Amino acid sequence: MYFNKERADKLMDQFNIDLLIASTPExxxxxxxxxxxxxxxxxxxxxxxxxxxxxxDLNASLIVPSQEMTYVSASNTWINDFYxxxxxxxxIQESGQVIESAEENRYLNLQNSDDRRFPTAxxxxxxxxxxxxxxxxxVAIDEDKMTHKYLLKLQEELDNCELIPSSDxxxxxxMVKTDNEINAMKAAADLNEIACTKACNEIKIGMKExxxxxxxxxxxxxxxxxxxxxxxxxxxxxxxxxxxxxxKIHAGEMWKFDAGLSLNNYQADTGxxxxxxxxxxxxxxxxxxxxxxxxxxxxxxxEGVRPSEIQNAMLKGTQ
Numbered sequence: 001m002y003f004n005k006e007r008a009d010k011l012m013d014q015f016n017i018d019l020l021i022a023s024t025p026e027x028x029x030x031x032x033x034x035x036x037x038x039x040x041x042x043x044x045x046x047x048x049x050x051x052x053x054x055x056x057d058l059n060a061s062l063i064v065p066s067q068e069m070t071y072v073s074a075s076n077t078w079i080n081d082f083y084x085x086x087x088x089x090x091x092i093q094e095s096g097q098v099i100e101s102a103e104e105n106r107y108l109n110l111q112n113s114d115d116r117r118f119p120t121a122x123x124x125x126x127x128x129x130x131x132x133x134x135x136x137x138x139v140a141i142d143e144d145k146m147t148h149k150y151l152l153k154l155q156e157e158l159d160n161c162e163l164i165p166s167s168d169x170x171x172x173x174x175m176v177k178t179d180n181e182i183n184a185m186k187a188a189a190d191l192n193e194i195a196c197t198k199a200c201n202e203i204k205i206g207m208k209e210x211x212x213x214x215x216x217x218x219x220x221x222x223x224x225x226x227x228x229x230x231x232x233x234x235x236x237x238x239x240x241x242x243x244x245x246x247x248k249i250h251a252g253e254m255w256k257f258d259a260g261l262s263l264n265n266y267q268a269d270t271g272x273x274x275x276x277x278x279x280x281x282x283x284x285x286x287x288x289x290x291x292x293x294x295x296x297x298x299x300x301x302x303e304g305v306r307p308s309e310i311q312n313a314m315l316k317g318t319q
Contacts, residue, residue: 001078002030002181003052008173012054015169018137019129022050023145027170029265030181031060034075036265038067039145047121047145050079051128061128063121064110073107082109083116083124122150126157140166184266188225192261192268195219195227199259205251205276209234209244216259225263231271232257238273251277293318 012020022031025039031050038046049063059081064072066086089111099105118124129137139158141151143165155163177185199216213230220227231241234255241258249255258271275283296317297310 002033002178002184003078004173004176004178004181007176008052009054011169011173012140015140016138017140017164017166017169018054018135019139020052020054020166020169021125021139021141021146022052022170023047023142024167025145026265027142027144028062030170030174032062032075032079033077034062034068034072036068036071038065042067047150049121049125051125053132055133058132059128061132063124063128065121069107069110073103073110081128082113083118083128084110084113085118085121085124088114088117122153125150126154129158134160137161139163140169142167142170184264185268188261188263188266188268189270191220191223191225191263192259192270194223195225195261196257196259196270196272200257200272200274203249203255203274203276205249207249208246209237209249210246212257213244220261223263225261228260228262228267230257230259234276249276252280254283289318 008020012018020031022028025036025048028039028048028050029035031052034050036048039048046065046067047063048065048068051061051063053060060079061081061083062072062077062079064082064084066084066089069084069089072082091111093108093112099108116124116127118127137158137160139154139161141154141163143151144167151163154161174181195216198219199212202215203212209232212232216230217227230244232244232255233240233242234247234249235253237245237247238254238256241256253276254273255276256271256273258269260267260269262268279287293314294317297314300310300313
């Protein structure tokens with residue numbers, strides 16, 4: 001389970017929260033152990049929500065768009081209380097068919113639970129709450145993907161509840177990772193490192209910047225990840241995070257890249273640079289200054305230090 005339930009319970013008690021609602025794809029993944037695709041692709045029209053009550057006698061719920069029924073069915077989510085919205089599939093279900101797997105059973109239950117299907121995501125969300133309890137609640141809402149229209153509807157229908165914007169509470173909960181979440185983060189970072197190393201090992205004089213980007217994208221795809229960006233600049237373009245172009249790489253040029261991907265809704269980001277051939281005097285000077293800045297920054301890191309102090313130490317070290 002990605003969700004740090006013990007930490008969530010403590011923080012919900014501390015802030016007197018009865019119900020937690022996740023709205024962003026990343027937080028829904030975190031809360032439910034599902035990996036969605038539709039809320040990413042159709043980000044302006046498809047929503048998915050996960051809920052968690054502090055009272056463990058009440059059901060955590062998952063609000064599932066019709067496009068996501070298959071993916072939820074294939075997941076290992078710990079939540080088993082589902083509400084759906086959108087049109088019903090035209091799936092033909094012949095009588096007497098034997099269900100062959102847990103995935104198939106969950107999918108058919110999602111398809112056939114007409115009493116839990118609603119026209120919109122917010123109506124399904126409201127039903128999931130009301131079917132659990134009609135008590136007055138303090139509701140912590142992950143507002144980052146909750147529209148103003150939906151918030152008004154929630155306030156209207158849950159008129160005895162207090163709605164509190166609480167994306168920061170989700171961030172606070174997620175500061176302490178479960179082993180499963182650490183493994184998910186490592187898997188994304190490992191794939192990114194493999195793809196970046198493969199791409200950089202192929203850099204040769206005369207190659208185009210876009211050729212390097214293609215190698216990176218292929219390696220990410222082999223690991224079933226989704227590349228999000230690959231900045232690459234050589235020569236004078238290495239001063240910033242420029243997009244890769246048809247420019248060819250020449251001997252003696254510096255190059256720099258920054259690359260990121262998503263794997264099962266966990267992101268990874270890395271980057272480094274180098275020189276084609278032997279570095280010249282100025283390039284060596286830049287590298288030595290970079291090392292001084294890095295060492296200076298590392299030397300001041302301790303509990304209670306502000307990020308700005310670390311940055312200032314780095315800048316001072318490069319001088």
